[in-house]
Structures are given as C-alpha cells and as structure tokens.
Amino acid sequence: MPPTDLIFDDGEPLESNRHRITMNVLIRSLKHYWAERTNYFVGGNMFIYYSSKQAKNQDFKGPDFFVVLDVENDPTRLGWVVWEENGRYPDMIVELLSDSTEAKDLGMKKRLYEQVFKTKDYFVFHPFKVNSLQGWHLDSDKGYQPITPNPQGWLWSSSLGLWVGTWNGTVEDDNAVWLRFYDQAGNVVLLPEEANQQRADAERQARLNAVSRLLDMGLSVEQVADSLSLTIAEVAAMRRE
Known part of the structure; x- marks a missing residue:
C-alpha cells in the first residue's frame, strides 16, 4: 500500500527573497491569465511524491514551480501525490537555480523529470544571473531537446501555449530581471495588480x-x-x- 504519513513541509525557506518573488510572480500571473479555467493545478515549492521508496526515504524536494494540466484545480492540496492523482505528473516545471542547487537541477532533477516524470517542458533560471534561462522539450525518442529561443531570447512552452522569457522591472520594490510569461502576441502575462x-x-x-x-x-x-x-x-x- 502507498504510504499515508507523508510530509509536506521540510521547514526550509527558498534560497532568497528574489527566488520567492520569482516563484510567486509565475504562480500569480498564470492564475490571473487562466482565471476562467478550472482544469489545471499550479504549485510552487511543493513536494511531489511519485513512489513509495522515494516517500519513505524523503529524498526529493518538489520543483520551485510546476503545472499539471487537465486535472481538478483543488487549492487544498498540500502537495502532489502521483498515486492519488491517477498517475499524473507535471506537464511543465521551472527550477530556480542557485549556486548551491544548480548542479542538481541540471543533473539529477533534469534526468528525473525526463525519465520518470516525462514532463514535457523543463526550464531553469537563476534569479541573480540575467542570461541563465534554459529550456528543454521532451522528444519521445530523443529525450529532452534544447528549446531554441526566439529573437527576444524567450523559450516556447508548448504545454502552456506561452513564452517563457525575461522582463526587466520592479516587483515588490526589487528592480531586477524577472522570469515572466508572454502570450503568443508577445504581451507579458500580467499580475493582478498590473492588470x-x-x-x-x-x-x-x-x-x-x-x-x-x-x-x-x-x-x-x-x-x-x-x-x-x-x-x-x-x-x-x-x-x-
């Protein structure tokens, strides 16, 4: 039987305040953009449980941002438990790199998302490094293939139907280069207060x-x-x- 005594909070904060803001910008802007939709779930800094062994060993902390499509949008979820979600894994994942996690995000986690989760789109971005955005799309035969940027340097997420790119501006009094979504026409996906x-x-x-x-x-x-x-x-x- 799958374990039931799952832990959903390890008490560890995000790497920095800018990491927290970046995660919240992605979550809040997508929720605002998809306000009329009820068939998706978006999470951030949440555990994903995918096997009894992994749950028992507590050897995996969840992505900084992820989206699962064509599921019930239940905000009461404490985490994502694959065996309670009809075997569904995230369709799109973003990891926010830091100097201490970059090797794992580009190594072990990337392989996990590619080979076990089979997540269609995987992106990484370091909130303190302007030109750090990278992305991969899953090819059924070749595995993760790098996504070619457009002239603006944005990367297309086919699962979301949105561009993932950088945006220079101020959020929560912090002027920086942020990771944002853009629609097909090239408009930045707005936060509620921006709208x-x-x-x-x-x-x-x-x-x-x-x-x-x-x-x-x-x-x-x-x-x-x-x-x-x-x-x-x-x-x-x-x-x-």
Whole structure:
C-alpha cells in the first residue's frame, strides 16, 4: 500500500527573497491569465511524491514551480501525490537555480523529470544571473531537446501555449530581471495588480481624451465637467496635462 504519513513541509525557506518573488510572480500571473479555467493545478515549492521508496526515504524536494494540466484545480492540496492523482505528473516545471542547487537541477532533477516524470517542458533560471534561462522539450525518442529561443531570447512552452522569457522591472520594490510569461502576441502575462493599473491608466487616458475633445469643441470647463461627471478641479487639472 502507498504510504499515508507523508510530509509536506521540510521547514526550509527558498534560497532568497528574489527566488520567492520569482516563484510567486509565475504562480500569480498564470492564475490571473487562466482565471476562467478550472482544469489545471499550479504549485510552487511543493513536494511531489511519485513512489513509495522515494516517500519513505524523503529524498526529493518538489520543483520551485510546476503545472499539471487537465486535472481538478483543488487549492487544498498540500502537495502532489502521483498515486492519488491517477498517475499524473507535471506537464511543465521551472527550477530556480542557485549556486548551491544548480548542479542538481541540471543533473539529477533534469534526468528525473525526463525519465520518470516525462514532463514535457523543463526550464531553469537563476534569479541573480540575467542570461541563465534554459529550456528543454521532451522528444519521445530523443529525450529532452534544447528549446531554441526566439529573437527576444524567450523559450516556447508548448504545454502552456506561452513564452517563457525575461522582463526587466520592479516587483515588490526589487528592480531586477524577472522570469515572466508572454502570450503568443508577445504581451507579458500580467499580475493582478498590473492588470488593475493598466485598466486604471486606460480609463484615465480615455477621460483625458474626452476632456480634450470637448474643450476643442468650445465647451467651457464647467460644461465639460458636467458632461463627464467630473469636478471642475479635475477638468482643470486634466486640461493642464
């Protein structure tokens, strides 16, 4: 019988705060992008149990980020237990490299994901090394084959239907080069707060355009304010922009 006394927390934090932020950016942006979907599970820094021997020896810590497609999106999972998930393994995995884990992520773990998990897409990225992104796609005959980058240096994840690439900007007050998803059109997959800010900026620009158009038509500031349900001060401020 499979073991039932599984441990899901080893008490070890991620390598650095930037590793934690990178993992959360990937999780939160994908969940926001797939808000209407219910047939997937995304996890981060979670144990994956795949055999009784491995569970007994506790010799494997889970990926930093992984996605399993065509499964129930159950947020109460403490980890991913393959024998409780109809034998399903992750379809896509990202490991965030560090100086202490790089050899294992590119060696033992890569072989495990290729030969046991048979994970379709595997990516690695070092949050403190800008040009460290690498990726492999599983070929049924040849095993993992390197994914060729596009002109921007992004790598295509066929399992997610998204590009995996780098993005320079500020997240949680840390200005760095981050690992992000991009859609087929090349747009960065937004975090919820980025999407909210984008909508707010678009709405403000639309108001500015409307104020400018009405003033150009000869309406007074008072008339424009009344027409757009704005205060006179707001119209005056927009007029100066």
